[in-house]
Amino acid sequence: MAKELWKGNEAVAEAAIRAGCRCYFGYPITPQSEIPEYMALHMADTGGVFLQSESEIAAINMVYGASGAGARVMTSSSSPGISLKQEGISYMCGAELPAVIVNVMRGGPGLGTIQPAQGDYFQATRGGGNGDYRLIVLAPATIQEVVDLMQEAFDLADQYRIPVMMLLDGMIGQMMEPVEWTHTPASDLPGKTWATTGTEGKRPPNIINSLFIDPDACNRHNQHLEEKYKKIIENEIKYSINDLVDAEILFVAYGTPSRLARAAARLLGEEGIKAGVFRPISVWPYPYDALREAASQDSVQAVVTVEMSTGQMVDDVRIGVNGVKPVSFIGQAGGVIPSPREVADAAKKALGR
Amino acid sequence: MAIVYEKSKALTDAEMHYCPGCTHGIIHKLVAETLVDLDVLGKSIGVAPVGCAVFAYDYFNCDMHEAAHGRAPAVATGIKHVLPDRTVFTYQGDGDLAAIGTAEIVHAAMRGEKITTIFVNNAVYGMTGGQMAPTTLVGQKTTTAPFGRSFEHYGAPIRMAELLATIDGAAYIERVTVTTPAHIAKAKRAIKKAFQIQDEGLGFTMVEVLSTCPTNWGMTPVEALSWLNETMIPAFPLSVFRDITKKEK
Numbered sequence: 001m002a003k004e005l006w007k008g009n010e011a012v013a014e015a016a017i018r019a020g021c022r023c024y025f026g027y028p029i030t031p032q033s034e035i036p037e038y039m040a041l042h043m044a045d046t047g048g049v050f051l052q053s054e055s056e057i058a059a060i061n062m063v064y065g066a067s068g069a070g071a072r073v074m075t076s077s078s079s080p081g082i083s084l085k086q087e088g089i090s091y092m093c094g095a096e097l098p099a100v101i102v103n104v105m106r107g108g109p110g111l112g113t114i115q116p117a118q119g120d121y122f123q124a125t126r127g128g129g130n131g132d133y134r135l136i137v138l139a140p141a142t143i144q145e146v147v148d149l150m151q152e153a154f155d156l157a158d159q160y161r162i163p164v165m166m167l168l169d170g171m172i173g174q175m176m177e178p179v180e181w182t183h184t185p186a187s188d189l190p191g192k193t194w195a196t197t198g199t200e201g202k203r204p205p206n207i208i209n210s211l212f213i214d215p216d217a218c219n220r221h222n223q224h225l226e227e228k229y230k231k232i233i234e235n236e237i238k239y240s241i242n243d244l245v246d247a248e249i250l251f252v253a254y255g256t257p258s259r260l261a262r263a264a265a266r267l268l269g270e271e272g273i274k275a276g277v278f279r280p281i282s283v284w285p286y287p288y289d290a291l292r293e294a295a296s297q298d299s300v301q302a303v304v305t306v307e308m309s310t311g312q313m314v315d316d317v318r319i320g321v322n323g324v325k326p327v328s329f330i331g332q333a334g335g336v337i338p339s340p341r342e343v344a345d346a347a348k349k350a351l352g353r
Numbered sequence: 354m355a356i357v358y359e360k361s362k363a364l365t366d367a368e369m370h371y372c373p374g375c376t377h378g379i380i381h382k383l384v385a386e387t388l389v390d391l392d393v394l395g396k397s398i399g400v401a402p403v404g405c406a407v408f409a410y411d412y413f414n415c416d417m418h419e420a421a422h423g424r425a426p427a428v429a430t431g432i433k434h435v436l437p438d439r440t441v442f443t444y445q446g447d448g449d450l451a452a453i454g455t456a457e458i459v460h461a462a463m464r465g466e467k468i469t470t471i472f473v474n475n476a477v478y479g480m481t482g483g484q485m486a487p488t489t490l491v492g493q494k495t496t497t498a499p500f501g502r503s504f505e506h507y508g509a510p511i512r513m514a515e516l517l518a519t520i521d522g523a524a525y526i527e528r529v530t531v532t533t534p535a536h537i538a539k540a541k542r543a544i545k546k547a548f549q550i551q552d553e554g555l556g557f558t559m560v561e562v563l564s565t566c567p568t569n570w571g572m573t574p575v576e577a578l579s580w581l582n583e584t585m586i587p588a589f590p591l592s593v594f595r596d597i598t599k600k601e602k
Contacts, residue, residue: 023435068432207419
């Protein structure tokens with residue numbers, strides 16, 4: 001199929017519709033407003049639901065209701081708006097409701113800036129809401145990958161009854177790239193027998209709930225969720241590795257900085273320094289073991305983490321590398337994007353050159 | 354022997370946790386009887402609040418959602434848009450609806466969401482132990498207004514029925530109480546009408562029910578009924594505030 005030029009945010013929305021999303025609730029915020037705008041224009045063609053809510057809090061709770069009623073549902077926002085959704089995300093994890101949540105990250109904290117950043121990594125991977133819970137968090141690096149992962153994001157959500165976050169940065173949301181639309185078949189998923197569609201007098205009531213007032217019951221529920229998270233860790237880790245052969249430097253980066261790291265690796269190559277790039281695609285579950293294995297390769301002298309933040313994922317890199325090689329960090333925050341030259345120089349410094 | 358009365362089949366056998374003298378039980382019963390009378394129980398989805406009615410999902414014998422505090426109208430919006438032919442209701446208290454969830458209820462009404470909200474107003478936060486609510490009367494003592502609600506500090510109680518009745522998307526808004534058999538009969542008619550209007554697809558419907566809280570008011574059940582009749586009703590007049598099925602005069 002021929003490639004088409006797509007803007008990231010519009011590709012997100014189109015890919016969601018193609019993945020069977022028939023319900024979208026959201027609130028405008030830069031730099032992701034093209035997602036609700038696209039949904040407003042195109043969801044009606046599918047017979048689906050588009051609704052602009054009064055707040056991100058309302059939007060995520062509409063998602064809670066729609067998901068509980070059995071719909072394939074999505075919301076999207078950007079950093080400050082995602083903060084407002086944390087209450088609902090925690091409730092959805094507690095009530096085991098599937099949905100896809102897109103975060104097109106901008107600079108923070110607070111209102112920050114509307115320019116691209118990656119300062120929401122802790123919030124996405126550690127949980128910004130209350131309680132012991134996890135989300136599946138996928139971090140594509142190209143618009144093609146956004147499109148390719150969307151079907152899987154919805155399917156994973158349904159398979160595990162868990163919200164899945166697509167963690168993008170504003171660069172991916174706002175730029176245009178060629179996209180080839182390939183058809184990813186939907187997974188074979190169990191029916192939503194738990195959904196609240198009305199008993200019709202034929203079954204006991206279904207209840208969507210995260211309240212377990214008895215401590216033993218609440219503990220059992222937490223253990224049940226933990227078992228689910230363990231299964232996700234076993235089965236759903238995703239990453240890519242480029243140019244690991246003989247690499248002295250191992251860059252670790254997700255999203256846009258992974259592309260900067262590859263550009264930096266080319267600059268280093270021109271100077272006779274071999275550099276590889278390890279790119280987590282699922283940032284929860286995080287590919288700790290694969291990263292440690294890559295870093296353990298004899299040729300690797302230093303691991304350099306590149307982020308559009310002041311250093312958040314680097315904590316996971318240190319957990320993964322676990323001391324087998326030195327880990328350093330290069331990053332800029334608040335909408336400033338590190339240049340490939342800066343990244344290459346940071347790598348040389350890590351090598352002591 | 355003929356059966357002259359039995360518990361509504363829209364209520365489960367779960368033992369309710371409400372305090373003695375609290376009128377939540379009566380209001381549950383009226384909602385349950387309405388779902389049966391209108392033959393919509395099998396297609397009903399209810400949304401429980403955070404507040405005294407937090408366990409309502411265990412009491413109504415239909416599909417239920419437990420919502421975050423104040424978010425029931427947003428959750429109900431999500432459900433109703435996915436399942437437009439279903440009967441969807443929220444059951445919320447005054448802290449839930451008139452404080453933390455004010456935006457959600459106002460915008461659900463603005464959009465004319467075809468849902469029914471049962472708004473139980475007892476002028477106090479019951480579940481958390483009797484703190485001041487937005488509906489607490491001026492001068493009324495609570496655990497967070499130990500000297501009585503001060504108008505200078507907190508203003509006067511908010512009248513949600515009157516406020517929501519100004520919104521075009523609202524189809525039916527009435528305030529009732531359940532302190533006497535006559536009031537209970539009137540409340541039942543109001544709840545039934547609200548659900549009927551929902552199923553006719555005419556817009557947002559809400560019945561505000563003035564309710565007692567003997568525990569947190571520090572009264573006996575009988576004193577609480579009297580206090581409601583004598584003190585609350587003057588502050589929260591009982592009336593139909595909006596009914597788009599009645600022609601304007």
